[in-house]
Amino acid sequence: MSLTNERIQQRLTEKFGDVLTGFEEPFGLLTFTAQKDYNLKVMQFLFDDEELRFRFLTDITAVHYPERKNEELCVVYHLHNFVDNVRLRLKVYTPVAAPKVFTATSLYESANWMERETYDFFGVDFVGHPNLIRILNVDEMTYFPMRKEFPLEDPMRTDKDDEMFGRGGHL
Amino acid sequence: MLDQKQHVKLPEGSIEKNTTTLNLGPTHPATHGVFQNILEIDGEKVVSAVSTVGYIHRAFEKIAERRPYYQITPLTDRLNYCSAPINNMGWIMTVEKLLGLEMPKRVDYLRVIIMELARIADHLICSAVMGVDTGALTGFVYLMTYRELIYEIYEEVCGSRLTTNIGRIGGFERNFTPAAFEKIERFLKEYPAALTEFETLLTRNRIFMERTQGVGAISAERAMSYGFTGPNLRAAGVDYDVRIANPYSSYQDFDFSIPVGTTGDCYDRYQVRNAEMWESISIIRQAMDKLKGLPDDVYHADVPAYYLPEKKDVYTKMEALIYHFKIVMGETEILPGEVYNAVEGANGELGFYLISDGGRSPYRLHFRRPCFIYYQAYAELVKGAMLSDAIVCMSSLNLIAGELDA
Numbered sequence: 001m002s003l004t005n006e007r008i009q010q011r012l013t014e015k016f017g018d019v020l021t022g023f024e025e026p027f028g029l030l031t032f033t034a035q036k037d038y039n040l041k042v043m044q045f046l047f048d049d050e051e052l053r054f055r056f057l058t059d060i061t062a063v064h065y066p067e068r069k070n071e072e073l074c075v076v077y078h079l080h081n082f083v084d085n086v087r088l089r090l091k092v093y094t095p096v097a098a099p100k101v102f103t104a105t106s107l108y109e110s111a112n113w114m115e116r117e118t119y120d121f122f123g124v125d126f127v128g129h130p131n132l133i134r135i136l137n138v139d140e141m142t143y144f145p146m147r148k149e150f151p152l153e154d155p156m157r158t159d160k161d162d163e164m165f166g167r168g169g170h171l
Numbered sequence: 172m173l174d175q176k177q178h179v180k181l182p183e184g185s186i187e188k189n190t191t192t193l194n195l196g197p198t199h200p201a202t203h204g205v206f207q208n209i210l211e212i213d214g215e216k217v218v219s220a221v222s223t224v225g226y227i228h229r230a231f232e233k234i235a236e237r238r239p240y241y242q243i244t245p246l247t248d249r250l251n252y253c254s255a256p257i258n259n260m261g262w263i264m265t266v267e268k269l270l271g272l273e274m275p276k277r278v279d280y281l282r283v284i285i286m287e288l289a290r291i292a293d294h295l296i297c298s299a300v301m302g303v304d305t306g307a308l309t310g311f312v313y314l315m316t317y318r319e320l321i322y323e324i325y326e327e328v329c330g331s332r333l334t335t336n337i338g339r340i341g342g343f344e345r346n347f348t349p350a351a352f353e354k355i356e357r358f359l360k361e362y363p364a365a366l367t368e369f370e371t372l373l374t375r376n377r378i379f380m381e382r383t384q385g386v387g388a389i390s391a392e393r394a395m396s397y398g399f400t401g402p403n404l405r406a407a408g409v410d411y412d413v414r415i416a417n418p419y420s421s422y423q424d425f426d427f428s429i430p431v432g433t434t435g436d437c438y439d440r441y442q443v444r445n446a447e448m449w450e451s452i453s454i455i456r457q458a459m460d461k462l463k464g465l466p467d468d469v470y471h472a473d474v475p476a477y478y479l480p481e482k483k484d485v486y487t488k489m490e491a492l493i494y495h496f497k498i499v500m501g502e503t504e505i506l507p508g509e510v511y512n513a514v515e516g517a518n519g520e521l522g523f524y525l526i527s528d529g530g531r532s533p534y535r536l537h538f539r540r541p542c543f544i545y546y547q548a549y550a551e552l553v554k555g556a557m558l559s560d561a562i563v564c565m566s567s568l569n570l571i572a573g574e575l576d577a
Contacts, residue, residue: 026509027268056395058513059522061537076524078511078539082395082409085416089511110398113547121232136225136576145233152237 003084005030031089039092040102054079060114062122064147072096103129121146201562204572215558220550228576235536239501248334251574254293254517255335256285261514265523266340269510277469278342279421280458287451292321293517294444297569304566305382310369317362327351341478342471387552387564388436398544401519406443407435413515437567501531518569540574
C-alpha cells in the first residue's frame with residue numbers, strides 16, 4: 001500500500017487547512033470531519049487528485065445525535081481508492097432544524113439512491129439532488145423515522161425497566 | 172374520442188403519447204422478488220424505466236437499535252436470503268472486530284467453508300434463473316438438487332435452512348458433525364459434474380448467447396460510478412474483490428483467482444458467476460485439507476465473556492452461570508467505537524457500519540446493501556433494449572428483494 005493515511009491527511013490539510021478537523025483512525029480507517037459547506041469540495045478534490053484517486057463511493061448514511069446542539073445530524077461518507085486499496089470516512093455535521101448539505105450526485109451516480117435513503121430516514125436535504133423523494137417508506141409519511149425521537153417501543157410501557165434493560169423511551 | 176364520463180383517471184398526456192406504460196412488477200414472476208418497474212415502451216423497445224423499491228421494507232436498522240448484538244444476527248438473515256450465512260458471518264465479524272476478538276484458525280476455515288457454500292448456492296440460483304428466463308428450465312432443475320444439498324449442510328451445522336442464524340459472536344454454536352463433513356465431501360465430489368453439465372447445456376448454447384450477449388452492458392467506469400460491486404463489477408472488468416482487497420476470516424491463506432469479464436453484459440455476468448463457483452469449490456477443498464492438520468474440537472474462541480458457555484457448565488459452575496446470564500440478558504460489556512467492516516457477499520460488497528456508544532445495542536447500524544446501490548443503474552442498462560432483454564438483464568443483476576429494502 002503506497003498511499004498511507006498520514007499522506008492523505010497531509011495532502012488534505014495542505015489543501016483545506018482548518019476546514020477539516022477531528023482526524024482519527026478508528027480500526028485503521030482514516031476518519032475526519034469537514035465543515036458543512038465543504039463536503040462536495042473535499043470529495044471533488046479526493047476524486048480529482050492524481051495521487052488520492054478516491055473514485056468509488058462505498059456508502060452514504062447519517063447518524064442522529066440529539067444531544068449535539070446545532071449539529072444534530074451527521075452525514076457519513078465512506079470512500080474507497082481501488083488503486084491503492086485505501087478507504088476513508090468523511091463526516092459532515094448539520095443542524096437538524098435546517099439539514100442542508102450538498103449532493104454528491106454530480107460525482108457519483110450511486111449517490112442518487114443513497115442520498116434518497118438518507119433523506120427518507122433522517123430528512124437530510126441534499127441540495128442539488130435531481131430527485132429527492134422518499135425511497136423505502138411510503139410517500140405520505142410526514143416524519144423521518146430513524147431520528148432518535150422516535151423510539152422503537154412504546155415509551156409508556158412500565159413492564160420493562162429501562163435502567164436495567166437498556167436504552168429506553170427517553171431517547 | 173374521450174368521453175367526459177369515463178371513470179378511469181389517466182395521467183396527463185397519456186392518450187396523446189405514442190408509447191405504452193407497462194408495469195413490470197411488483198408481483199410479476201420475472202422480477203423474482205417484490206419490486207416494481209414502470210417501463211415506458213415503444214412497441215417492444217424500452218424508452219425509459221422507473222424503479223420503485225421498498226415493498227418489503229422492514230426497518231432493520233431501526234430494530235437493531237433496540238436489540239442486543241447477538242439478536243441482530245437473525246435480522247441479517249433476511250437481507251440477502253439466498254446466501255444468509257454470508258450476512259450472518261459478516262455481522263458477527265463486525266462485532267468481533269469491534270470487540271477485538273481473534274478467532275482460532277479452525278473457526279476461520281469453517282466459516283470460509285460455510286461462506287463459500289453460500290456463495291455457490293447464491294450464484295447457482297442466479298445463473299440457473301438466467302437460463303429459466305431465456306427459456307431453458309432443464310439446467311435449473313439440475314442445479315437445484317445441489318442447492319438442496321447445501322441447505323442440508325446448513326441444517327447439519329445450525330439446524331435451519333433458509334434463514335440460518337449460523338455462527339455466534341466468538342465462533343460457532345456447535346461443532347460440525349461428522350455427517351456435515353460427509354455431506355460437504357459429497358458435495359465436492361458430485362457438484363463439479365453437475366456444474367459441468369449445466370455449463371455444457373447453457374454456456375455455448377446459441378439461443379442463450381443471442382439472448383444475453385451485448386444485453387445490459389455497462390462500462391467499467393460507469394459501473395464504478397454506479398457503485399457496482401461483486402460479480403457485476405467484475406464482469407465489467409474491474410478486479411475488485413473484498414476477499415482479496417481486505418482479507419477477513421483467513422482468506423489470505425487460500426489460493427484462488429478473481430474471474431473478470433470484459434464487456435459487463437449479461438453473458439459476462441453469467442460467466443463470472445460460473446467461474447466463481449469453480450473458485451469456491453477449490454477454496455472449500457483447500458479449507459477441508461487445512462482442517463485435517465488442526466485439532467478437531469475447536470469451534471469457538473476462548474472468550475467466555477462473549478461466547479455462551481456449555482449448558483452443563485451453566486448448571487454446575489458459578490462463573491459459567493454468570494456469563495450465561497449476562498450474555499442472554501445482553502449485558503456483555505461492549506466498548507464504544509465506530510467500525511466499518513465489509514465482506515464479499517454473493518452479489519457485492521456487503522458492509523456493516525456500526526457505531527457503539529457502549530450500550531447493550533448499537534447506537535447506529537447501517538447495512539451497505541450491494542444490490543440496493545447497483546439497482547439504480549437498471550434504467551440505464553435497459554434503455555433502448557427490447558422488453559425481453561429487460562427481463563434477462565434484471566435476473567442477471569442478482570437482485571434480492573430482501574436486500575434491496577432491508
